[in-house]
Amino acid sequence: MYKDLIIIGAGPAGLSAAAVAAAQGLQVAIIDEFPEPGGRMLGQFHQEPGKGMWVGKQIAEQLIGTVRSLGGTICCGISVYGLLKLDDKWEVSTSKGCMISRFVLLATGAAEAPVLIPGWTLPGVLSIGAVQVLTNVHYVKPGHRGMIIGMNMLAMAITSELAASGVSLSCMVLPASPLAGKAGNPVANLTALMTLSHLAPTSWMRWGGQLAGRLRLSGHAVALLPRRGIKAWGIPLLLRTAAVSINGRNEVESVTLVDLDRHGKPIAGSQREEKVDFVALAGGLYPLAELASVAGCPFVDIEELGGHVPLHNERLQTPVDGLYVAGNITGVESAQVAMAQGQLAAISICSACGLVGSEADDQLTAAIHHVNHVRSTSLIQFHPGIQQARNKLYRMMEGGEQLE
Structure with a gap:
């Protein structure tokens, strides 16, 4: 099968790119290993200030309808395991055979990296993303009463x-693990939570978080936090408590907790058990970029982007001719940013095809400005300083900074 553009990943970036590219007349196919398109958007929803409820499933359905109405092909339940450049064409090896295209866009998204603690193999232990899919996509509650281990943007x-969906949660705690790093440190977590004050459910918490952040009070504030924690959406956030182990014979029955001092050290004699029947492990996200490596794309490691990302420029071109990237493979951000990046990548590809004509530069400039605007106004901000990190990445692509 030949297509002008093959997009790998049917999430927000891939679907948005397909809609723009197909509207410009390109023959487009999207490949995704999951049984239906939409990616993680299918389980996402949140309140946008002044804009009402943002419901990912509705956005996905609109994009899917647009792509199909423009003649785009969406192939689900198919895995891609190989990318090979042959002259001016790409050979894409899949579980259903080989496909040929002039351009490839990688929109593979991100994967979870939960921090593991003893007992993590018990039935009833899931990643927090799995709990999201189970609850918001399949409408199945993960259990009667659970606990979240780990505090970060994804978890919040x-x-x-989950609170809006009626899932019962006893609390959110830190992981007690030698592998946890900053994730197990109360000061580091409080500092991170201060950057998320815009998500707080009450005005006083938003104001307090902003004030504390400006005054850099996180180190002193930890000592003042009550042992019972602070509540968000009715769920206690226990910044001075960590999970030591998950317990149970054949399934999750409880979690052993311990109180921490401000430095994250366990306080002797404070261990206790909390009865729960499921646990959600929240360790954050990293770019899912293996296929870029298979295609021969160089990588850079930038913490603010979530780890190793394929080298690319502001137009989302990689150094490999005909290979583009968009969405969380370029750095972990929100679905809205991924959608804007998908549109930019499609315009960039259409420009390379000569379809945009004399307006190419203007359209690319407008699309870049749109990505930056969506990023700066996005409710979901995974890492502070992400725009500065991206500027550093673009300078690397241009040869202005050393590759790491």
Whole structure:
């Protein structure tokens, strides 16, 4: 099968790119290993200030309808395991055979990296993303009463969704693991939560978080936090408590907790058990970029982008001719940013095809400005300083900074 553009990943970036490219007349196919398109958008929803409820499933359905109405092909349940450049064409090896295209756009998204603690193999232990899919996509509650281990942007965003969906959660705690790093440190977590004050459910919490952030009070504030924690969406956030182990014979029955001092050290004699029947492990996200490596694309490691990302420029071109990237493979951000990046990547590809004509530069400039605007106004901000990190990445692509 030949297509002008093959997009790998049917999430927000891939679907948005397909809609723009197909509208410009390109023959487009999207490949995704999941049984239906939409990616993680299918389980996402949140309140946008002044704009009402943003419901990912509705956005996905609109994009899917647009792509199909413009003649785009969406192939689900198919895995891609190979990318090979042959002259001016790409050979894309899939579980259903080989496909040929002039351009490839990688929109593979991100994967979870949960921090593991003893007992993590018990039935009833899931990643927080799996809990989100189970609850918001399949409408199945993960259990009667659960606990979230780990505090980060992903955990906070999904916790708000679970609370709205009626999932019973006893609390959110830190992981007690030698592998946890900053994730197990109360000061580091409080500092990170201060950057998320815009997500707080009450005005006083938003104001307090902003004030504390400006005054850099996180180190002193930890000592003042009550042992019972602070509540968000009715769920206690226990910044001075960590999970030591998950317990149970054949399934999750409880979690052993311990109180921490401000430095994250366990306090002797404070261990206790909390009865729960499921646990959600929240360790954050990293770009899912293996296919870029298979295609021969160089990588850079930038913490603010979530780890190793394929080298690319502001137009989302990689150094490999005909290979483009968009969405969380370029750095972990929100679905809205991924959608804007998908549109930019499609315009960039159409420009390379000569379809945009004399307006190419203007359209590309407008699309870049749109990505930056969506990023700066996005409710979901995974890492501070992401725009500065991206500027550094673009300078690397241009040869202005050393590759790491």
